[in-house]
Amino acid sequence: MPIAHALRSLFAGNLEKIRDINRKYATPRITMSLPVRLALLALRVYLLVLVGLLAYKFIVTLSR
Amino acid sequence: MNFITKCYYLFRRVWKSVSLYFMLAGPGLVVMIADNDAGGITTYAATGAKYGYHLIWFLLVLIPVAYYVQEMTVRLGAVTKRGHAEAIFDGFGSFWGWFSLLDLMLVDWLTLVTEFIGMTAAMRIFGVPEWLTVLAVCLLMGFMVLNGRYWTWEKIALGFCLLNLIYIPAAFLVHPPLGRILADGVLPNFPGGFNGEMFFFLMANIGTTIAPWMLFFQQSSVVDKGMREKDIPWGRFDTWTGAIITVVVAIFIVVLTGTILHGVDIDDAAQASVLVMQTNKYAGAMMAIGLFDAGLLGAICISLASSWAFGEIFGWAHSLNTKIKEAPWFYVSYFFTLVTAGLVVLIPGAPLVLITLFVQVVAVTLLPAALVFLILLLNDRETMGEYCNSRIQNVIGGVIIATIIVLSTCYGISALFPALFT
Numbered sequence: 001m002p003i004a005h006a007l008r009s010l011f012a013g014n015l016e017k018i019r020d021i022n023r024k025y026a027t028p029r030i031t032m033s034l035p036v037r038l039a040l041l042a043l044r045v046y047l048l049v050l051v052g053l054l055a056y057k058f059i060v061t062l063s064r
Numbered sequence: 065m066n067f068i069t070k071c072y073y074l075f076r077r078v079w080k081s082v083s084l085y086f087m088l089a090g091p092g093l094v095v096m097i098a099d100n101d102a103g104g105i106t107t108y109a110a111t112g113a114k115y116g117y118h119l120i121w122f123l124l125v126l127i128p129v130a131y132y133v134q135e136m137t138v139r140l141g142a143v144t145k146r147g148h149a150e151a152i153f154d155g156f157g158s159f160w161g162w163f164s165l166l167d168l169m170l171v172d173w174l175t176l177v178t179e180f181i182g183m184t185a186a187m188r189i190f191g192v193p194e195w196l197t198v199l200a201v202c203l204l205m206g207f208m209v210l211n212g213r214y215w216t217w218e219k220i221a222l223g224f225c226l227l228n229l230i231y232i233p234a235a236f237l238v239h240p241p242l243g244r245i246l247a248d249g250v251l252p253n254f255p256g257g258f259n260g261e262m263f264f265f266l267m268a269n270i271g272t273t274i275a276p277w278m279l280f281f282q283q284s285s286v287v288d289k290g291m292r293e294k295d296i297p298w299g300r301f302d303t304w305t306g307a308i309i310t311v312v313v314a315i316f317i318v319v320l321t322g323t324i325l326h327g328v329d330i331d332d333a334a335q336a337s338v339l340v341m342q343t344n345k346y347a348g349a350m351m352a353i354g355l356f357d358a359g360l361l362g363a364i365c366i367s368l369a370s371s372w373a374f375g376e377i378f379g380w381a382h383s384l385n386t387k388i389k390e391a392p393w394f395y396v397s398y399f400f401t402l403v404t405a406g407l408v409v410l411i412p413g414a415p416l417v418l419i420t421l422f423v424q425v426v427a428v429t430l431l432p433a434a435l436v437f438l439i440l441l442l443n444d445r446e447t448m449g450e451y452c453n454s455r456i457q458n459v460i461g462g463v464i465i466a467t468i469i470v471l472s473t474c475y476g477i478s479a480l481f482p483a484l485f486t
Contacts, residue, residue, distance in 0.1 A: 017378060021153070021161075021377060021378070022158045025153045025154060025157055025158040025161055026157065026158065027157065028155060028156045028157040029155055030155040030156060030440060030441070030444055039436050039440060040156070040160075042436075043432065043433055043436055046432060050428065050429055050473075050476070051429075053480060054425065057480045057481070
């Protein structure tokens with residue numbers, strides 16, 4: 001039981017820590033100028049395409 | 065008398081500079097030489113075996129490429145006193161921060177598995193069983209970090225960097241024809257034309273030169289070492305030296321396999337070592353030792369890159385200058401990454417080839433993001449002040465980063481769809 005209690009408090013502590021981190025970095029410090037916003041948008045599109053390709057490959061491999 | 069006095073003072077000044085360099089040298093040298101990791105050795109060995117000396121010029125081009133990217137991490141680390149992960153969280157918010165951190169953890173862990181694959185394959189050549197290699201590596205790396213000083217860790221790492229030069233005498237042992245190397249390798253050329261296979265090899269060489277963990281490692285390393293703005297010129301010199309050494313070593317690997325194995329298809333560096341052994345047993349043995357050392361250097365840096373990044377974000381003590389009691393989570397994450405990656409290699413029938421391919425794909429999800437964040441952070445005048453990127457640095461850095469992103473993406477896609485580049 002003490003182990004279960006310790007694990008529970010460990011996870012609870014870390015969840016609280018993650019919430020703290022999210023609060024601390026909620027607002028980006030870099031000024032969101034047009035080039036910065038464009039760069040971040042391009043990154044999102046790039047990652048979506050790449051993840052899409054990965055998913056496609058996964059489905060094709062499974063269906064064989 | 066006046067001449068002797070001048071000579072004495074000149075000697076004193078040079079000696080002082082050299083001593084200062086040896087105090088400050090480290091992050092650039094270690095990260096660059098560790099870049100020649102187990103995967104890198106396989107790429108260079110395969111390049112030499114496939115194209116002989118013809119792609120040496122391309123490796124020379126990679127010296128400034130590697131330097132310009134890594135130099136930015138030196139400036140960012142020295143000015144902000146923050147690692148790359150923390151800088152991303154701070155600059156771009158928690159979404160991009162978590163994305164980078166979790167992606168880094170995955171890429172590092174997978175890359176660490178490939179380092180263990182390389183090390184165990186190299187030691188198998190000498191009859192050492194896999195479990196013994198994994199155990200010995202974990203113990204050695206444990207000893208390196210548990211002594212409680214960054215300085216000691218770095219100097220041991222530099223010792224292993226020195227061993228990476230073993231490829232130079234190994235190449236001389238096979239008596240490479242200098243005239244042919246110069247004739248074939250110095251001027252840009254594409255033997256057999258610029259086809260899909262050639263493109264794949266160029267992408268692979270770029271992919272092994274700039275890896276995501278390198279950005280995170282060098283910046284955290286600069287911070288842990290306590291480098292300040294005034295140390296940036298030494299950091300640059302260190303990075304230049306490292307970039308030159310790493311490419312020189314890569315060229316000697318190409319020369320070694322280009323001389324002995326030209327025309328042979330190579331799957332991995334351990335196979336190349338065995339084949340070289342059939343012609344020259346000493347050169348082959350040195351190649352295997354170099355492969356083990358390369359995997360070890362990669363493992364040393366990669367496992368630390370993740371632990372540093374986690375420590376920065378979670379606010380744990382995360383310095384090699386702290387004892388295990390003072391920074392328990394830092395060391396727990398370090399050993400967890402290390403031991404689990406080592407155990408994967410020992411699982412019978414583990415999909416090691418699949419893992420090696422998967423590394424390439426996952427790495428290209430992180431590399432562009434890390435590079436784009438790097439150049440945006442270097443343009444933040446408010447934080448960087450006079451160390452902000454100049455227009456010329458932005459043009460050079462921008463072109464290099466755009467090229468790396470395009471080529472590494474193609475490399476990642478080629479791992480998913482090999483038919484596209486054949």
